[in-house]
Amino acid sequence: MTEHSEVMQEQTHAHGGAHVHRDDEGSKMAMWLFLFTELLLFGGLFLLYGAYRFEYADGFKVAAADMNSFIGAINTIILLTSSLSVALSIAAIQRNQKKLTMAMLWFTILCGLAFLVNKYFEWSHEIHNGIYPGGPALENMSNGEVIYFGLYYVMTGLHGLHVIVGLIFIGFIMVFISRDKITSTNFQKLENAGLYWHLVDVIWIFLFPLFYLLH
Amino acid sequence: MANGTLANEVSYLEYQGKHKGIMGWLLSVDHKRIGLMYLMAILIFFFVAMTLGVLMRLEMLTPGETIMKPSTYNSVFTLHGVIMVFLFIIPAIPAVFGNFMLPIQIGAKDVAFPRLNLFSWYLYMVGAVLAVFSLFVGEGPADTGWTFYVPYSIRSAQNVTLTTMAAFVLGFSSILTGLNFVVTIHRLRAPGMTWFRMPLFVWGLYATSWIQVLATPVIGITLALIMLERFMGIGVFDPALGGDPILYQHLFWIYSHPAVYIMILPAMGVVSEILPTFSRKDIFGYKQIAISSLGIALIGYLVWGHHMFVSGMSDTSRIVFSLLTFLVAIPTGVKIFNWVATLYKASIKFSAPLYYVLGFIFIFSIGGLTGLVLGALATDIHVTDTYFVVAHFHYVMFGGMGIMFFATMHYWFPKVFGKMYNEKIAVIACTIIIIGFNVLYFPFFIMGYMGMPRRYYDYLPQFEGWHILSTVGSWILVSGIVFMFGNLFYGLLKGPKAAVNPWGGTTLEWKVPSPPPLENFDEIPVVTGGPYVHDKPTYIMHPGKEGINTNGGPKTINQEAAL
Numbered sequence: 001m002t003e004h005s006e007v008m009q010e011q012t013h014a015h016g017g018a019h020v021h022r023d024d025e026g027s028k029m030a031m032w033l034f035l036f037t038e039l040l041l042f043g044g045l046f047l048l049y050g051a052y053r054f055e056y057a058d059g060f061k062v063a064a065a066d067m068n069s070f071i072g073a074i075n076t077i078i079l080l081t082s083s084l085s086v087a088l089s090i091a092a093i094q095r096n097q098k099k100l101t102m103a104m105l106w107f108t109i110l111c112g113l114a115f116l117v118n119k120y121f122e123w124s125h126e127i128h129n130g131i132y133p134g135g136p137a138l139e140n141m142s143n144g145e146v147i148y149f150g151l152y153y154v155m156t157g158l159h160g161l162h163v164i165v166g167l168i169f170i171g172f173i174m175v176f177i178s179r180d181k182i183t184s185t186n187f188q189k190l191e192n193a194g195l196y197w198h199l200v201d202v203i204w205i206f207l208f209p210l211f212y213l214l215h
Numbered sequence: 216m217a218n219g220t221l222a223n224e225v226s227y228l229e230y231q232g233k234h235k236g237i238m239g240w241l242l243s244v245d246h247k248r249i250g251l252m253y254l255m256a257i258l259i260f261f262f263v264a265m266t267l268g269v270l271m272r273l274e275m276l277t278p279g280e281t282i283m284k285p286s287t288y289n290s291v292f293t294l295h296g297v298i299m300v301f302l303f304i305i306p307a308i309p310a311v312f313g314n315f316m317l318p319i320q321i322g323a324k325d326v327a328f329p330r331l332n333l334f335s336w337y338l339y340m341v342g343a344v345l346a347v348f349s350l351f352v353g354e355g356p357a358d359t360g361w362t363f364y365v366p367y368s369i370r371s372a373q374n375v376t377l378t379t380m381a382a383f384v385l386g387f388s389s390i391l392t393g394l395n396f397v398v399t400i401h402r403l404r405a406p407g408m409t410w411f412r413m414p415l416f417v418w419g420l421y422a423t424s425w426i427q428v429l430a431t432p433v434i435g436i437t438l439a440l441i442m443l444e445r446f447m448g449i450g451v452f453d454p455a456l457g458g459d460p461i462l463y464q465h466l467f468w469i470y471s472h473p474a475v476y477i478m479i480l481p482a483m484g485v486v487s488e489i490l491p492t493f494s495r496k497d498i499f500g501y502k503q504i505a506i507s508s509l510g511i512a513l514i515g516y517l518v519w520g521h522h523m524f525v526s527g528m529s530d531t532s533r534i535v536f537s538l539l540t541f542l543v544a545i546p547t548g549v550k551i552f553n554w555v556a557t558l559y560k561a562s563i564k565f566s567a568p569l570y571y572v573l574g575f576i577f578i579f580s581i582g583g584l585t586g587l588v589l590g591a592l593a594t595d596i597h598v599t600d601t602y603f604v605v606a607h608f609h610y611v612m613f614g615g616m617g618i619m620f621f622a623t624m625h626y627w628f629p630k631v632f633g634k635m636y637n638e639k640i641a642v643i644a645c646t647i648i649i650i651g652f653n654v655l656y657f658p659f660f661i662m663g664y665m666g667m668p669r670r671y672y673d674y675l676p677q678f679e680g681w682h683i684l685s686t687v688g689s690w691i692l693v694s695g696i697v698f699m700f701g702n703l704f705y706g707l708l709k710g711p712k713a714a715v716n717p718w719g720g721t722t723l724e725w726k727v728p729s730p731p732p733l734e735n736f737d738e739i740p741v742v743t744g745g746p747y748v749h750d751k752p753t754y755i756m757h758p759g760k761e762g763i764n765t766n767g768g769p770k771t772i773n774q775e776a777a778l
Contacts (some may be wrong), residue, residue, distance in 0.1 A: 025402065043432075044466050045436060048451055051462055131451045
């Protein structure tokens, strides 16, 4: 148990004197619980993927061959690097290096944006080719391919949404750091943002092989 | 604490903070005020859904069209189900009384995340408004039943999207409340409040909160997929595009079966509070009751397939699901026997909350035993999609959770409002409710067994007598409910002032004033014994005054207990 987690300060909150306290351990626990719920949210989709991969093995193989695994690999590297930088930002704030912390978070945000840009090009390429739900090319494909692309759009779309939420989360954290609300003795919020960002990363690590490599 | 004493001189109802009047409620992060705001909203929706239920019974009074068209009937039973399940049964006890009592019962000043708590209430209201909104816009209210089964929910021209959106948002609210409670129970127990000194209501809430956190996301993604399917036709549930409707049913019930334990576990927790209070003795088998809550939550995850015995599953899965379903009866039976054993050789004080509890044990046992009929494969196939199923879940949901919600309102009424209701009228109302309930729903078992299908607006002449009896039962039940609420409302306005501990309860909420002050306790109490000890005090309410040093003490005790 780290030093800061022992802190359990009590103070009277401005809202009608209601009671608010600081409990880092509790805050971290809540974040982990929230991450469980995220895993289960995606879990439903992974379950569908598993069931349909079993049912339409051939259609999935054909459809996956269409994906550009080079862009997928680049995106994987980008996200993994951003996970490193967000972890380094926590190490930096623990050492009271505010500038380095901010630099690491800026780098994380840039990586997240680069990921989204790549994703945008991938999606628009598919959509341009008529491969989207109800699209002209998809209508002539087999059931397996239709479901593959249905799941592809839903799962990478939901993941992309999480990247955006993660970026906003980190943006708020950076405001807190610049106002010294997050410091070397009080950085649980940054750690929570880091945890969330790692989750976004971990989910992508599963999406990448399932959609790009298995064919 | 700068103004801590000031805040504790008046009750939470009278306290004036930064915001006055109605804003003092809408922006309050106090768990007690949030609990009451939930109560207001939940009661409104209960009355809406109850009215829909009465209208359905009225339609069934005579064969053929009585007061509404078949399509209207479809919408009415859908909304009755959606509102009752998502807006009343799931949130009622945890969101109202869990919010209000959980922090007090574990000796805390509030939940772990008060602002998140208020945010959950707003999410609940957004979901509720969406559900109501779906009544009036577009092609008319959803007509799929509360289960939103595909492919009909994809094809229906009615307003299914908005209703599923409402359920989605409500699920989010439910997750955040559960998360808040789990952290609160782990982190904020008073010094000396070990796991096995927690009141059993807290144990019920703890098990419930875990289900809320771990099951609700699955329904979230499932409902989101329905919306996407309707907007874009992604194909995962649409048989025309190769999707499998059975997979939808799996995903739906992976949440919705555990959800029935979200509904019943807090109610069972309140039973375990009321019984020791009115028996004047410790509860029988405290640990077994506490653990059985977790047992029910755990097994409850693994039985969803029993909703799908006729949907198309392999025989192996059906047998496994059937067997696992029987297992749920074990922890449930443990609870029932422990409750009855608590009454044995007790000095029982008969009072309205206890009458409700006895009614609950009777009704819930019928509901539970008929659940075994449905859990067994051969008998289930005979009664699938008949009134037998409807009877079963009304016996466990309404007879279980609903009756206990009424009990809870009576039991904690003096604490929440600081007033007393009229005991004699409360007992009469309770009697009318329990008679009306059985007259209304028992004929469902008989009709269902004889083959009356559920969700039909019409029926064959041989069912007419039973339908008339049942409709008359609905009138008895509703008059009992109106009578009960009238009595509580009158007590709220004109009732005598309640004492700190009118029932002789032993848990912490009965040690603080009625209604409690804003911060619940002047000093965080120290716990020295179990929750239901009647013959000696187990709480030190002012450890500072008595010279007990809790500086550093609470932390060590708390953390040991948390691990």
